[in-house]
Amino acid sequence: MTPPGAAGDAVAVPEPVPEPVPEPVPGADHDATEAVSAAMRRAKVRASTEHTTVGDVRRLPDGRVSIACACGMDLVNGPTWSLDEHIRLHRAEARYLALAAVAPPGIPRLVP
Numbered sequence: 121m122t123p124p125g126a127a128g129d130a131v132a133v134p135e136p137v138p139e140p141v142p143e144p145v146p147g148a149d150h151d152a153t154e155a156v157s158a159a160m161r162r163a164k165v166r167a168s169t170e171h172t173t174v175g176d177v178r179r180l181p182d183g184r185v186s187i188a189c190a191c192g193m194d195l196v197n198g199p200t201w202s203l204d205e206h207i208r209l210h211r212a213e214a215r216y217l218a219l220a221a222v223a224p225p226g227i228p229r230l231v232p
C-alpha cells in the first residue's frame with residue numbers, strides 16, 4: 121500500500137523546457153545557417169586575387185591608357201569607355217565566371 125502523501129512528497133522533476141524554436145525565415149531552406157557555400161566564397165576570393173591590376177597606368181602611343189591585370193590581360197580605355205569602366209567590367213566578368221562555375225545546381229540563372 122502506498123503511504124499517504126507519497127506521491128506528493130516525491131521530488132518533482134521539472135519538465136525540460138524546450139528550446140525556443142526560431143521563426144522560419146521565408147524562403148530559407150535547411151541550409152540557411154550557411155548563406156553562402158564555402159566553394160562560392162573561395163571562388164569570389166580567387167577571382168578577386170587573380171584579377172587585380174598590376175603596376176602603373178601606361179599611356180599607349182595611340183593615346184589610350186592601359187593597365188595590366190594579374191591574369192595577363194591588358195585593360196584599356198576606348199572610344200566609348202573609360203579605363204575604369206573596363207576594369208570594373210573585367211572584374212565583374214571574372215567574378216561571374218568563377219561563381220557560376222561552382223554555383224550549386226538548380227539555381228535559376230539570369231545568364232543561361
Ligand SMILES: [Zn+2]
Nearest residue numbers: 171189190191
Ligand atoms: Zn584579369
